[in-house]
Every structure is written in structure tokens, then in C-alpha cells.
Amino acid sequence: VKGRFKTFDGTLDMNEEDPQASTVEGTIDTATISTGIRPRDADLRRRGRFNVRDFPKMSFQSTRIGPFEGNRFKVYGNLTIKGITKPVVFDVEDMGELSPVKGQPARRRHAFEARTQINRKDFDIKWFPLAEIGSIPVGEHIDVICKIQFIKD
Numbered sequence: 001v002k003g004r005f006k007t008f009d010g011t012l013d014m015n016e017e018d019p020q021a022s023t024v025e026g027t028i029d030t031a032t033i034s035t036g037i038r039p040r041d042a043d044l045r046r047r048g049r050f051n052v053r054d055f056p057k058m059s060f061q062s063t064r065i066g067p068f069e070g071n072r073f074k075v076y077g078n079l080t081i082k083g084i085t086k087p088v089v090f091d092v093e094d095m096g097e098l099s100p101v102k103g104q105p106a107r108r109r110h111a112f113e114a115r116t117q118i119n120r121k122d123f124d125i126k127w128f129p130l131a132e133i134g135s136i137p138v139g140e141h142i143d144v145i146c147k148i149q150f151i152k153d
Contacts, residue, residue: 003035003044010060012150014110020066024075027059048126055082063087071096075114081123090114090146098149108152116144 010026031052033044045052062077071094079088095111119140120126 001035001040003033005029006032006034010148014150019068022065024062024077025060027057030056030058050125051082079118082125084123086118086122088116088118090116110150112148112150114146114148118142118144
């Protein structure tokens with residue numbers, strides 16, 4: 001099942017002279033989960049899944065960036081979901097600077113694509129009881145793909 005979060009925010013403090021000194025952080029509004037199927041989305045917001053009432057945000061804070069290999073690099077950091085913080089490593093591809101958007105103010109924009117995989121059980125994201133005991137197969141791993149554009153202030 002593919003889904004996305006519609007509301008998020010982030011900051012990149014990009015050090016162009018020393019990219020390893022850069023930092024990135026972000027937050028996601030968990031209630032904005034969207035798989036395109038309303039009943040599934042409502043289910044994902046429940047207590048056993050994302051529990052959006054008690055944990056309205058998930059967050060990421062980088063701890064280290066690099067090494068760099070061409071336009072690819074790693075971003076190490078801490079991911080917090082449902083109040084549980086775990087270290088993760090994103091494999092990032094620098095997609096480069098983007099052309100100005102016609103009709104918009106000419107501001108510098110830069111694109112990245114970041115990928116990692118997490119285990120839902122590490123963040124106490126449960127399924128229904130039969131799935132948790134193995135009677136019904138439900139995957140434990142979640143592929144996380146972030147397609148991000150940062151705009152220079």
C-alpha cells in the first residue's frame with residue numbers, strides 16, 4: 001500500500017563550502033496520511049497505528065551527513081514516531097538546482113530524493129491481532145521515500 005503525508009515542514013541548513021557540516025530537520029503532520037482510500041486512512045490514524053490524537057507529529061533530526069560519492073550521500077539522524085526515537089540512515093540523491101517556476105518569484109530551489117526502510121514494530125505501529133501473531137501475513141518493513149524541494153530564503 002502506498003501513501004503520503006500531505007502536510008510537512010522542514011529546514012535545510014546547507015553549508016556549500018563544507019557539505020558535511022550541513023543539517024536537516026523536518027516534521028510531518030501524521031493526521032494528513034493519505035492512501036487514497038478513506039477507510040484505510042481513518043484506520044491508519046487510530047491508536048494502534050499512528051495514534052494521531054496523542055502523537056500529531058513525527059520528526060527527523062540529522063546527526064551527520066556524508067560520505068559523499070558524486071551526487072549521492074547518506075544522512076544519519078533520529079526519527080521520532082509515536083514518541084519513540086530510533087536512528088535511521090537515508091540514502092540521498094542530490095537532484096540539483098531547479099529552474100525557476102514561471103510566474104513565481106525567482107528564488108533558488110534545490111531538489112533531493114531520500115530513501116530508507118524502517119520496521120513498523122520499532123515504532124509501535126501495530127496491525128490487527130491475527131497479523132501480529134503471524135496468522136495473516138503483514139509486512140513489518142516500510143519503505144520511506146522523501147521527494148523534497150528546498151527553497152532558499
